[in-house]
Amino acid sequence: MSDEFKTLQKFDAGNGREGLLHSLPVLEKQGFGKLSRLPISIRIVLESVLRNCDGKKVRRKDVETLANWNARKPANEEIPFVVARIVLQDFTGVPLVVDLAAMRSAVQRLGGDPGIIEPLVPVDLVVDHSVQVDFFGSAAALRLNLEMEFKRNRERYQFLKWGQQAFKTFGLIPPGIGIVHQVNLEYLAKGVLSTQLSTPNSQLFYPDTLVGTDSHTTMINGLGVVGWGVGGIEAEAGMLGQPVYFLTPQVVGVNLTGRLREGVTATDLVLHITQLLRARKVVGKFVEFYGEGAASLPVPDRATIGNMSPEYGATMGYFPVDQESVNYLRATGRTEEQCLAFENYFRAQNMFGMPGEGEIDYSEGVKVDLGEVQPSVAGPKRPQDRIDLPALGKTFRTLLEAPVADGGYGKKNGELGALHLVDLNNSPPRDTDMPSTDKADPGIDPGEELDKFEMVANRPTPDTAQELEASPGDPFHHGRSQIGHGSVLIAAITSCTNTSNPSVMLAAGLLAKKAVERGLRVDPSVKTSLAPGSRVVTDYLDKTGLQRYLDKLGFNVVGYGCTTCIGNSGPLHPKIEKAINDYDLIAASVLSGNRNFEARVHQNVKANFLMSPPLVVAFALAGRVDVDLSRDSIGKDKNGKETYLRDLWPSLHEIREAMQSALTPETFRKLYRDFANQNPKWNEIPSSAGEVYQWDEKSDYIHEPPFFKHFSMEPGHIAEIRGARALGIFGDSVTTDHISPAGAIKPTSPAGQYLRSRGIKPEDFNSYGSRRGNDLVMTRGTFANVRIKNLMVPGTEGGVTKYFGKTDAKDKGEVMSIYDAAMRYQADAVPLMIFAGHEYGTGSSRDWAAKGTRLLGVRAVVAASFERIHRSNLVGMGVLPMQFADGTSGQSLGLDGSEIFSVTGLSDSIQSGQKVTLEITGRDGKVRSVPVTLRIDTPIEIDYYRHGGILPFVLRQLLTQQPGGLR
Numbered sequence: 027m028s029d030e031f032k033t034l035q036k037f038d039a040g041n042g043r044e045g046l047l048h049s050l051p052v053l054e055k056q057g058f059g060k061l062s063r064l065p066i067s068i069r070i071v072l073e074s075v076l077r078n079c080d081g082k083k084v085r086r087k088d089v090e091t092l093a094n095w096n097a098r099k100p101a102n103e104e105i106p107f108v109v110a111r112i113v114l115q116d117f118t119g120v121p122l123v124v125d126l127a128a129m130r131s132a133v134q135r136l137g138g139d140p141g142i143i144e145p146l147v148p149v150d151l152v153v154d155h156s157v158q159v160d161f162f163g164s165a166a167a168l169r170l171n172l173e174m175e176f177k178r179n180r181e182r183y184q185f186l187k188w189g190q191q192a193f194k195t196f197g198l199i200p201p202g203i204g205i206v207h208q209v210n211l212e213y214l215a216k217g218v219l220s221t222q223l224s225t226p227n228s229q230l231f232y233p234d235t236l237v238g239t240d241s242h243t244t245m246i247n248g249l250g251v252v253g254w255g256v257g258g259i260e261a262e263a264g265m266l267g268q269p270v271y272f273l274t275p276q277v278v279g280v281n282l283t284g285r286l287r288e289g290v291t292a293t294d295l296v297l298h299i300t301q302l303l304r305a306r307k308v309v310g311k312f313v314e315f316y317g318e319g320a321a322s323l324p325v326p327d328r329a330t331i332g333n334m335s336p337e338y339g340a341t342m343g344y345f346p347v348d349q350e351s352v353n354y355l356r357a358t359g360r361t362e363e364q365c366l367a368f369e370n371y372f373r374a375q376n377m378f379g380m381p382g383e384g385e386i387d388y389s390e391g392v393k394v395d396l397g398e399v400q401p402s403v404a405g406p407k408r409p410q411d412r413i414d415l416p417a418l419g420k421t422f423r424t425l426l427e428a429p430v431a432d433g434g435y436g437k438k439n440g441e442l443g444a445l446h447l448v449d450l451n452n453s454p455p456r457d458t459d460m461p462s463t464d465k466a467d468p469g470i471d472p473g474e475e476l477d478k479f480e481m482v483a484n485r486p487t488p489d490t491a492q493e494l495e496a497s498p499g500d501p502f503h504h505g506r507s508q509i510g511h512g513s514v515l516i517a518a519i520t521s522c523t524n525t526s527n528p529s530v531m532l533a534a535g536l537l538a539k540k541a542v543e544r545g546l547r548v549d550p551s552v553k554t555s556l557a558p559g560s561r562v563v564t565d566y567l568d569k570t571g572l573q574r575y576l577d578k579l580g581f582n583v584v585g586y587g588c589t590t591c592i593g594n595s596g597p598l599h600p601k602i603e604k605a606i607n608d609y610d611l612i613a614a615s616v617l618s619g620n621r622n623f624e625a626r627v628h629q630n631v632k633a634n635f636l637m638s639p640p641l642v643v644a645f646a647l648a649g650r651v652d653v654d655l656s657r658d659s660i661g662k663d664k665n666g667k668e669t670y671l672r673d674l675w676p677s678l679h680e681i682r683e684a685m686q687s688a689l690t691p692e693t694f695r696k697l698y699r700d701f702a703n704q705n706p707k708w709n710e711i712p713s714s715a716g717e718v719y720q721w722d723e724k725s726d727y728i729h730e731p732p733f734f735k736h737f738s739m740e741p742g743h744i745a746e747i748r749g750a751r752a753l754g755i756f757g758d759s760v761t762t763d764h765i766s767p768a769g770a771i772k773p774t775s776p777a778g779q780y781l782r783s784r785g786i787k788p789e790d791f792n793s794y795g796s797r798r799g800n801d802l803v804m805t806r807g808t809f810a811n812v813r814i815k816n817l818m819v820p821g822t823e824g825g826v827t828k829y830f831g832k833t834d835a836k837d838k839g840e841v842m843s844i845y846d847a848a849m850r851y852q853a854d855a856v857p858l859m860i861f862a863g864h865e866y867g868t869g870s871s872r873d874w875a876a877k878g879t880r881l882l883g884v885r886a887v888v889a890a891s892f893e894r895i896h897r898s899n900l901v902g903m904g905v906l907p908m909q910f911a912d913g914t915s916g917q918s919l920g921l922d923g924s925e926i927f928s929v930t931g932l933s934d935s936i937q938s939g940q941k942v943t944l945e946i947t948g949r950d951g952k953v954r955s956v957p958v959t960l961r962i963d964t965p966i967e968i969d970y971y972r973h974g975g976i977l978p979f980v981l982r983q984l985l986t987q988q989p990g991g992l993r
């Protein structure tokens with residue numbers, strides 16, 4: 027191990043152990059910058075750069091640059107950050123393991139040793155994204171959903187089990203255990219890690235740092251762990267020993283003052299912060315919270331705030347390590363040895379304790395008074411659009427009538443209040459265009475083949491029958507309902523953002539208890555669900571007796587996974603879907619998630635509001651969002667008396683009392699011990715063995731991707747793009763979900779048609795997210811989101827474009843699917859381009875958004891601005907991102923897709939951020955030259971681009987370094 031700067035020091039690691047660390051105070055004494063005034067997050071990255079400084083991958087200059095970080099004007103240098111570990115979820119993890127398997131196959135074909143492809147840092151994959159809410163409102167829902175999940179995902183899980191045995195440093199947490207970020211917070215994160223050096227009794231300690239293939243990896247920032255979301259492609263490179271490169275960031279210091287008021291939750295706080303920081307434009311920056319307000323927040327509240335960093339745009343939302351952080355490790359069952367090492371390490375590095383005002387130099391400062399935070403929700407389309415709770419009804423009604431162009435729904439006055447009767451007791455035949463899998467499952471015991479819609483119609487109150495008898499005039503209690511604009515049709519307690527936070531989960535339970543005691547109930551048209559991020563939640567909701575009240579309102583546990591948060595909300599009742607379509611209803615969902623853009627939650631539910639778990643229960647009871655819950659009644663109690671939110675809302679004292687009686691370290695230890703053995707369904711899955719995967723052409727889940735098909739040891743040259751056509755011209759805020767949807771596969775879409783041609787029935791399609799191990803499906807699904815609007819075909823939604831190649835309608839273009847057009851252009855060897863507005867690629871990190879773009883034949887994307895991860899993923903796949911000058915866009919240039927494009931000024935000697943020229947030849951033959959900026963941001967990205975992406979770059983490096991070379 028190198029010690030370039032002679033900073034290796036001994037320290038007391040606790041319990042009589044002596045440890046070693048690379049000391050930042052010693053580096054400071056040597057005159058390398060004022061380290062004790064650097065933001066803590068920068069110091070932790072600096073420790074990694076210092077420790078890994080070997081003169082090659084990490085140079086002395088990198089240490090010096092970061093040690094001299096200038097708050098006001100950070101150097102425009104890339105930092106090689108070697109992280110301690112990597113976390114994956116299954117949607118992104120499966121394609122990543124597929125790529126590793128494909129690399130092993132490629133190395134074997136080239137005559138090399140496939141074993142050189144091996145994760146060099148520990149990797150943990152949590153299977154959490156695949157469970158869907160098919161069954162709900164019943165005690166059987168959890169088991170039935172799990173069984174359905176295993177049936178649908180068997181091939182993927184078999185493949186993952188192969189990966190588990192093939193790669194030494196690859197850990198796997200099977201389905202039914204929890205959500206990746208909550209499991210990370212409660213179990214995987216150690217705070218500080220150590221490794222045994224070659225000399226005896228020398229244990230080197232270093233901070234726990236990570237990247238994850240999920241944008242909400244930042245949740246772990248709440249525990250003082252530095253980490254953020256990266257694309258699968260970068261994570262892959264990280265696994266293979268490449269540093270994660272990023273530009274020296276600005277750090278925004280957010281001074282939290284005051285205390286949260288009674289009735290205000292951590293969810294309200296995070297929505298407040300999201301709105302505020304979004305407006306402060308923190309995209310691409312670190313955010314570091316500090317001050318007495320930050321010190322007053324428990325770690326779960328900090329984690330909720332860290333979780334939503336992608337929503338406010340920051341790379342991280344970091345909280346420094348203090349006594350609260352150590353207390354959390356202790357309370358969640360980590361060993362005393364770990365807790366002591368964590369505290370002592372940070373003390374020895376002079377990084378322990380929440381900084382106060384003036385102690386750290388930040389690039390800019392923001393002050394947030396916690397006492398000013400109000401109960402609120404956010405939506406209906408963006409998480410940063412916060413609405414004070416009392417204003418929700420009015421805001422919704424205004425949006426209902428506002429023009430579509432202004433973000434409204436364009437409804438006419440006369441239709442606003444109309445309600446439509448739906449009889450949920452007589453189900454019509456299922457619509458095959460529905461998002462799959464709502465049929466009885468032959469794999470399920472016939473005795474258990476409950477109709478989930480019956481379950482919800484007969485909501486499982488113990489005395490349902492008597493109540494129905496007692497209120498024959500009430501249509502709702504007979505499983506009939508009336509729905510209209512603003513009706514809540516989905517109410518989901520979901521997402522690790524909130525389910526990791528006992529205070530809001532217990533508040534939901536306490537609110538449910540008071541509602542049940544008053545005899546309130548939820549309308550059967552509301553699809554209710556509770557999907558905790560770990561089994562710890564169930565343990566404390568059971569211990570406090572609150573789960574049974576949630577059950578009575580239909581919030582039975584449906585699974586331990588992402589469910590509604592990732593769009594796996596499952597189908598609605600066919601009659602409800604029909605009513606939505608027949609009357610073009612703007613129905614609502616209420617969820618404790620972090621994302622709500624169109625079609626994320628459910629394809630037919632257009633207004634989606636984020637809120638705390640107790641508010642989810644309250645809105646489920648109210649059944650509508652066009653209300654002011656601070657004044658309007660939620661419903662009548664059993665005595666006919668109006669009940670208000672204030673009658674149900676639990677006090678801080680009640681929540682604290684419940685927390686004290688419910689959370690013990692032993693619970694965490696018990697539930698995270700031998701969890702693999704606690705899941706017999708996982709253990710029953712057979713797995714293949716061997717270091718090279720035997721690809722099965724019959725599989726429609728796992729397929730060898732073509733990334734290394736024509737692989738050679740020599741990279742190509744960077745050349746100008748000539749004679750390109752537009753495949754899509756988009757407006758602002760195109761999300762990665764628009765580019766590569768994760769949800770349902772439409773039978774009529776190219777992916778749906780392909781699957782049908784393989785003999786797969788629509789009900790067995792599963793979701794795009796679950797088919798990410800198959801490039802043949804994913805390429806067809808690229809730009810296939812039903813809501814994407816290609817301006818080349820005005821007035822349409824969905825993945826369509828105009829083909830201007832060899833066609834009779836050459837001048838006007840022939841309308842066809844984006845996939846079909848791309849394949850025809852590929853056959854004609856025509857390069858393709860995408861044009862887009864601001865924030866292109868916003869949303870969850872999604873490597874298939876870049877992979878699919880590449881496999882469609884797109885060579886370059888020109889946008890007004892890019893989301894951070896998607897931009898780097900494009901480079902990582904060898905697709906060139908370029909940016910218009912301010913005020914210019916495809917629309918301002920009047921592009922309609924009939925033009926021919928060239929990009930001049932590209933060569934092997936390009937520089938990051940260089941200006942090049944986009945030449946546009948119109949149908950009339952006139953040529954316009956538009957300056958654009960290369961969004962290849964760092965020198966290493968030039969290498970990636972020249973090699974055709976990160977994977978070929980890494981593979982060439984590994985093959986070059988292989989002892990003995992290729993056979």
Ligand code: SF4
Nearest residue numbers: 242521522588591592
């Ligand atoms: S629950 Fe939501 S935020 Fe958490 S990992 Fe799943 S999809 Fe991401």
